Amino acid sequence: MALALAVGGTVATQQYGAGPDFGPNLERFTYPWPVQTMTLDVVGQPATMSFMDIAAPRPNGRTVVLLHGKNFCGATWESSTRALTQAGYRVIVPDQIGFCKSSKPRAAQYSFEMLANNTRRLLASRGVTRATMVGHSMGGMLAMRYAIMFPDAVDRLVLVNPLGLVDRSEEGLPYLDVDTLWAGEKKTTYASIKAYQQENYYHGTWKPSYDRWVWMASGMYAGQGRDTVALAHAKTSEMIKTQPVAHELYRLKPPTTVIVGTLDKTAFGRQQVPASLRQFLRAIPLVAPEAVRKMPKGTLVRLDGLGHSPQVEDPARFEQTLLTTIR
Template sequence: MSRFAVALFAALLAVAPTMAPAADTAREPYGVNLEGFPYPYPVSLLPLVNDGEQLRMAYMDVAPAQPNGRTVLLLHGRNFPSSYWAPVIKTLTGAGFRVVVPDQVGFGKSSKPTGELHFDTLARNTIALLDHLGIGKAEVVAHSMGGMLAVRIARAYPDRVTHLVLTAPIGLEDYRMYVPPIASETIMANEDRLTAEGYRKQLETNYALKLPTDQVTPFIDARFNLKDSADYSRWLKSFVSSYQMIYREPVVHEIPLLTQPTLFIMGADDHNAPGRPNAPEALRAKMGQNAELAKTLASQMRDARAEVIANAGHLVFLDAPAKYDALLLEFLGK
């Protein structure tokens, strides 16, 4: 096995328990808030109220052995629990950063609200978490959907964000220009019919995964071992709401207005575009040119650049950890 493959294998061992294949139904299912799915560091819960509903926001707060006085806020994507940041947490704490890693409300170990999700609400929740922890300013490192949230936070609370690293972000185009609106009930029915193997193929196709098939299994498991949970329907409704949030609340028009130093780190093979299967066939090929979109947007910004890593897909920080870490630390060191 190559050193690259060994590194990826070690990284995924850090974020997931030893587990049977996703198709194994003999185990007790995870809870709707991923009860039973271990995270790499202790998880705390922050009480919140969103639209009159009492909720709790899960987060990890990881201290470095030798603090440099700075904090990094890691923002996760839509299809992954925040535990997948484990190798990046290790890199950052090793460089002296305190690292705060929330699960946004609606995801991971956080509450699944009954109402709709909105980026503005998630942004307020995240600032409330920083306030709770006594953190005035943070470096924000975000992946995928987390990149869209990071843009909202940086625009709404510019004095709280010092640097912005957008890791294979989605939202670099306005998906409404390609995809017609889809009823939540239709999406919910499609998601409910999806099998573990179908989801595996979906991830491999949409995210250009470079990970060996058996190492994708923890991501499959985190989703499908909660399907027999008593509250699965609540999780499903929240998951579908997150798609509608991405579709209805574009941020691409705000990206050129960012004032913080910004680094895009893109996988050259990442062509992820939420909603592409619902677009007219003639438009699908135009969607998801993410590396080129990042370069174009960076050229329009006050202080930004885009770095593209070859032979990497949507999970660029797991596909090319050494190159990713080097770019990340060099940028934050400025």
């Protein structure tokens, strides 16, 4: 059975259940604004870092950088970007190396330091010396690392349901090597992504508007580039596991606001631990208060009734909170 699917401004004809093939770098998925690229070397090979740079119609002189999570892309920030630019902010939205429209070098050894340094180079190339950094999920870990490495380049830090607030190894999360993680990533489908997000991100609920982002994520796995995408995600999963920021929260100098959807069930790696230990992997809303107390200028904002991705689940409410926070 054929199905016509409109996603990101494109229409993909697919066999029922197969999912659209958007390419390993989302070559056939349309972003809401023009995508530009910056070329850099990764292990001696050229790689491209994709990004959007959106000007405000009435600029207020400030720049906001939006950092995506592991299971999302720059395009996921579309509604937030519109709200920010209408409020006068210039918005820069990168896709990190290893994700979405950016290159996925097979030889890359991923670290948050590398991603932060790439982001710093990108901003410098755009003439931006200081910005408000907003990071969601894994992007929250990156935003924290960026602020630790470049404290004078950050005027405010906003973390949306961030990972990395606790060291999951201390809670019993075992190490899995890249090959084991890679084998698991190769099994990724639209159905597996949706099931995970419905349970952990959206507290058992689902809206048709979420499908766009699941098709986007699964569309990178649908074609011949599947192994390349799976390897990049395996390596970045290892990065998240082995590079928590939890022990360095005291190093966050900028004013930091942690926005948490209280119904978020995300506890990175929960599926990798024995069932008897899963109860000890606390979800983000449970670890956030203690983490914020360790931040020199930390503030916790709770969004009751929302989950891991409040910017997707209730854009208007999230955007009002964000704009109030960064003013």
